[in-house]
Amino acid sequence: MTLTALFKKLRPFVRPYRVLVILTLVLTVIGSFAAQVNAYILRYTVDSISELMVAKEPLSKGFSLLTVISSILLGKELLNSVVQFGQKYYGERLRILIARDFSQSIVEKILTYRLAFYTSSENESGKLQTRIDTGISSLTRLVQNFFIDIFPLFANAIVALIAMFSANFWVGLVSLCIVPIYFYISQYQANKLSGFRRKMRNYRETKNHSIISLIESITVIKSFVRENDEAEKHRLIQLDMTNNQLETRKTAFIFDSIKSLIEQIGVVIIIILTAYFVLDGQMSIGAIMFHVMLFGNISAPIRQLHRIYDEVNDALIYSEGFFDILESEHQIENSGKYIPAQMKGKIELKNVDFVYPNGNQALFNVSMTIPPDETTALVGLSGAGKSTIVNLLDKFYEPTRGQIFIDGVDLADYDTTELRKHIGLVLQKNHIFKGTIAENIRYGRPDATDEEVIDAAKKAYIHDQVMLLSEGYESDARSLSGGQQQRIAIARLFLKNPPIIFLDEPTASLDAIATEQIKKSLDAIKENRTVIIISHSISQIIDANNIVVLEQGRAVESGHHEALFDQKGRYYEIFTAMANSLNIDKITKTLDHEEETE
Ligand SMILES: Nc1ncnc2c1ncn2[C@@H]1O[C@H](COP(=O)(O)OP(=O)(O)OP(=O)(O)O)[C@@H](O)[C@H]1O
Numbered sequence: 150m151t152l153t154a155l156f157k158k159l160r161p162f163v164r165p166y167r168v169l170v171i172l173t174l175v176l177t178v179i180g181s182f183a184a185q186v187n188a189y190i191l192r193y194t195v196d197s198i199s200e201l202m203v204a205k206e207p208l209s210k211g212f213s214l215l216t217v218i219s220s221i222l223l224g225k226e227l228l229n230s231v232v233q234f235g236q237k238y239y240g241e242r243l244r245i246l247i248a249r250d251f252s253q254s255i256v257e258k259i260l261t262y263r264l265a266f267y268t269s270s271e272n273e274s275g276k277l278q279t280r281i282d283t284g285i286s287s288l289t290r291l292v293q294n295f296f297i298d299i300f301p302l303f304a305n306a307i308v309a310l311i312a313m314f315s316a317n318f319w320v321g322l323v324s325l326c327i328v329p330i331y332f333y334i335s336q337y338q339a340n341k342l343s344g345f346r347r348k349m350r351n352y353r354e355t356k357n358h359s360i361i362s363l364i365e366s367i368t369v370i371k372s373f374v375r376e377n378d379e380a381e382k383h384r385l386i387q388l389d390m391t392n393n394q395l396e397t398r399k400t401a402f403i404f405d406s407i408k409s410l411i412e413q414i415g416v417v418i419i420i421i422l423t424a425y426f427v428l429d430g431q432m433s434i435g436a437i438m439f440h441v442m443l444f445g446n447i448s449a450p451i452r453q454l455h456r457i458y459d460e461v462n463d464a465l466i467y468s469e470g471f472f473d474i475l476e477s478e479h480q481i482e483n484s485g486k487y488i489p490a491q492m493k494g495k496i497e498l499k500n501v502d503f504v505y506p507n508g509n510q511a512l513f514n515v516s517m518t519i520p521p522d523e524t525t526a527l528v529g530l531s532g533a534g535k536s537t538i539v540n541l542l543d544k545f546y547e548p549t550r551g552q553i554f555i556d557g558v559d560l561a562d563y564d565t566t567e568l569r570k571h572i573g574l575v576l577q578k579n580h581i582f583k584g585t586i587a588e589n590i591r592y593g594r595p596d597a598t599d600e601e602v603i604d605a606a607k608k609a610y611i612h613d614q615v616m617l618l619s620e621g622y623e624s625d626a627r628s629l630s631g632g633q634q635q636r637i638a639i640a641r642l643f644l645k646n647p648p649i650i651f652l653d654e655p656t657a658s659l660d661a662i663a664t665e666q667i668k669k670s671l672d673a674i675k676e677n678r679t680v681i682i683i684s685h686s687i688s689q690i691i692d693a694n695n696i697v698v699l700e701q702g703r704a705v706e707s708g709h710h711e712a713l714f715d716q717k718g719r720y721y722e723i724f725t726a727m728a729n730s731l732n733i734d735k736i737t738k739t740l741d742h743e744e745e746t747e
Pocket residue numbers: 268505506507509510511529530531532533534535536537538
């Protein structure tokens with residue numbers, strides 16, 4: 150991205166703070182004039198004192214001169230501190246407000262993006278966060294640099310240069326000639342250092358990541374006694390990092406010395422030139438200090454040029470990733486206009502093909518009808534495409550070919566948000582937000598009263614267990630067991646009260662006791678709703694009114710349990726395999742034996 154393109158993109162973010170920008174800029178200009186006052190005063194002081202000395206004036210005259218000078222300097226310092234405070238504070242305020250807007254707008258934007266955006270490999274887990282974070286921090290640093298460093302320093306330098314030219318053309322010219330040399334060296338320095346800095350950032354990320362993976366895999370490391378190997382891996386990263394760090398410092402110090410040498414050469418040339426004019430009678434002696442001080446004002450910003458150069462470069466690189474995310478209009482979820490008043494839940498898939506964005510074809514010409522107000526189980530081996538169907542019905546993805554109808558209306562025509570208001574989803578592992586149990590249940594309907602929350606918990610058969618906790622509904626929801634958390638998720642659904650519910654392996658991560666306990670809540674939620682359940686649990690499958698069997702992305706059988714079983718097709722195979730894995734003979738014998746002994 151070019152700098153102009155970047156500024157264009159920044160404009161909408163800066164626009165709301167126009168007044169703040171103008172205020173900062175005005176203060177900057179005042180500050181840059183005030184910065185030259187010292188040079189003028191010093192010239193005046195030196196000239197006046199030497200005149201007094203030549204004229205052998207009494208000391209009292211010198212004192213009154215000093216009083217005037219000190220008052221001016223103090224007055225100027227006072228003005229300067231107000232200006233500096235204002236300029237820094239408003240500049241910083243601008244940076245903070247803009248950083249807030251950046252982060253708010255990107256969060257608001259990505260929330261409108263389709264699921265594929267989140268599941269794509271370039272955005273997985275920490276990567277999206279890192280891209281957003283580095284984008285925002287480099288952009289805000291650019292804004293801060295511009296208003297707090299770049300603009301004030303360069304305004305100072307320009308005013309000082311004008312003052313030098315107006316004092317003497319040749320002195321001005323010498324100062325002007327030093328500037329491009331400085332620019333060249335700073336640019337060279339920035340280019341040399343940028344490689345190191347980038348490497349440094351990678352090292353830091355790798356190091357952080359390696360510590361995170363160390364924590365995650367600590368049980369494996371310890372059980373395989375691999376502590377020394379892990380320490381060695383870490384030592385090698387550290388070694389590279391240290392070398393790079395030392396190299397960075399060395400380069401930076403070499404360039405600093407070169408720049409300081411050039412600056413001093415500039416100062417010497419200015420002193421010699423001015424001394425010549427003084428001796429020639431063209432200037433007063435005070436001009437020497439005057440020119441040296443003005444030259445200092447010119448070289449100060451240039452001394453920082455490499456840092457500014459670097460940060461602008463960073464902003465150009467990292468803001469690209471940020472704006473790519475912010476401007477991914479094609480990622481916004483599609484939505485139709487149809488707003489259903491009520492939904493029954495008659496679902497029809499007609500010749501649906503679906504290919505995931507990474508090219509995996511998960512569904513092949515799937516057609517099926519799911520009746521309303523009943524429970525339909527999707528049965529099939531792992532990877533058959535069951536969850537994919539639920540993803541399509543929730544409009545998380547769109548079919549690649551074919552159509553899906555709910556209550557006779559094409560899913561594409563539905564307003565996506567309105568559609569989802571009528572659908573409830575329970576997954577294998579439901580997300581429990583950081584917060585209390587009450588807050589987590591209320592996520593289903595934020596305006597629900599306490600009574601409604603309790604009622605939902607009762608329906609999900611979790612109320613009694615919540616009451617046993619010392620803080621009841623105010624307890625931390627994350628401290629609940631997996632089975633309890635699952636029931637919190639079901640209670641959430643009772644509050645939302647949608648007519649259509651998808652249960653995607655709701656008990657897969659639970660033990661037998663928890664599954665048994667949750668059964669009641671599941672049975673309760675199934676009542677008078679259209680439910681699609683995906684399960685590998687034999688009891689949940691035979692409980693369903695209808696069954697659709699999927700195999701490698703194709704719907705191969707459908708019907709009632711008994712009818713499908715009698716067909717002796719794919720369902721029969723899966724069902725008998727499930728039953729055999731349960732070792733039913735032995736279970737029955739054990740239970741019979743128990744009855745006999747009672
Ligand atoms: N986000 C995704 N991106 C790419 N391919 C995917 C994605 N999710 C699933 N798939 C692929 O689509 C196919 C169907 O997966 P799906 O999760 O629908 O199967 P499933 O029947 O629900 O399996 P399981 O019982 O194991 O949950 C699989 O081959 C899977 O690898």
